[in-house]
Amino acid sequence: MNWTWFHRLASPPHVYRLATRLAPWLYAGAALGIAYGLIAGLFFAPPDYQQGDAFRIIYVHAPSAWLSLSAYTTMALAGAVALVWRIKIGYAVAAACAPIGASFTIGALITGSLWGRPMWGTYWAWDPRLTSELILLFLYFGIISLRQAFDDPARGDRAAAVLGLVGVVNVPIIHYSVQWWNSLHQGATLAKWAKPSMPGSMLVPLLSVLLGFMLFFGAVLCTRLRAEVLVRERQSNWINEMVSIP
């Protein structure tokens, strides 16, 4: 099997060009998936038999929570690749993931809180799922701050990658917290091996928004990655044609 395409992913000019080409398609796919899913979920899906129309918060809460975990996993993997194989583009990917993941962790926490108030009678409880998601937010803040805390950017990148790897233990804790401990939070709506706990008319819009959010993550990651590559490679010869000096 020819692995050239894979090895080229370590090359900043190749990644920059790839991100430039992919981003518009990812933004377009994200817009379609999110628009269809939100319209169908908010207006045309039937109300839940227990939660009524309040369940519709799932169409923004679950994708935000999923994106917060996906961004963290991507960031930790990219950091690991950079640390183990000394592939510098991994640090750029990790740096690009952090603000996206942090913003959607805030989104997941606030929308969860707004869902919790009518369903549980409180905006916040020190529940395992909520607490571990809050820890995820602090991890994101810590990683972003740590990267900027060093005068030498390379040391900042390494320190942030190590903290990212240490913190990845929190990802399965968040995911399985509703099974491992008594939790106010409902169980998984979508599980790998189990039948979904909602009918198709509710599920299809949710899957559409989830797919849209994943594409959105990819699109914003491409844009942020281009910025990271430009900053890190600004003294390189190949940058000259990218920034097109008149």
Added chain:
Amino acid sequence: MSDLNYSMGGYAAFVWSSVALVLGLLVWNVWSARRRLAQAMLRARRAQQARAGRS
């Protein structure tokens, strides 16, 4: 359009504020990423101009 369920069965404040927040996050992410790219482009252009001036 008038048949659409804007009142959300009495949960409108919770549902619509959640939707507004997440839509705001989507917009903020696009805006901040594009702003960062524009700043990086400017820095790279200046660095390249400085290099060209030195050589």
